[in-house]
Amino acid sequence: MNTPSKLQAVVECKCPRCRKGPIFSGKMFSFKGQVTNEYCSHCHLRFEREPGFFYVAMFISYAMNVVEMISISVAAYVLGVALTYENLWVYVAIILVGVFLFAPLNYRYSRVFLLHWLTPGLRFVPEISEKKAA
Template identity: 75%
Template sequence: MFVSYAMNVAQMISISVAAYVLGLPLTYENLWYYVIILMVGVLLFSPFNYRYSRIILLYWLSPGLNYDPEKAKNQPQKQDGV
């Protein structure tokens, strides 16, 4: 969750800087243009953020967390609800 939040913040900053560099001045009149551009960017990048934030969290931020097949064998089996 924290990783996807950080990725969203970084993407929003980069999208707003790109919009400013491409000629959209940051004024009160253009505020809604920035909001719309940022929301579209967040929606377009949401699958990317979801996928790669989980990868970053699992493999970079908690590398000691591994699958243990012995623990899986000792777990009771789930039965389908009756």
């Protein structure tokens, strides 16, 4: 069985150690909410490495949110919303709509980025990935 690349595993929200098991259960935009699995269903890696591990994901989510707000503001300006005092509330409304639309994406991918790129000692192990497939 073909092992997904690191980028593909990040986009699909797969385990960083085996790149097979899902990190989340449920859909991104559901009313029940996103749930981070406690363990990988393939290699049994515990995703929350220590108590409070995912608090760091809040900082990643904050950085993603700032980039999104700046991008939304620039896009609104480029698309013709004049940057004047009278249009201040238009910009605020556009930015708030963008923040709420991107919130589920920020929640999910801040945790994925933390697991894949910012966790020391957590790396891909091809032997574990191929173990259950055989």
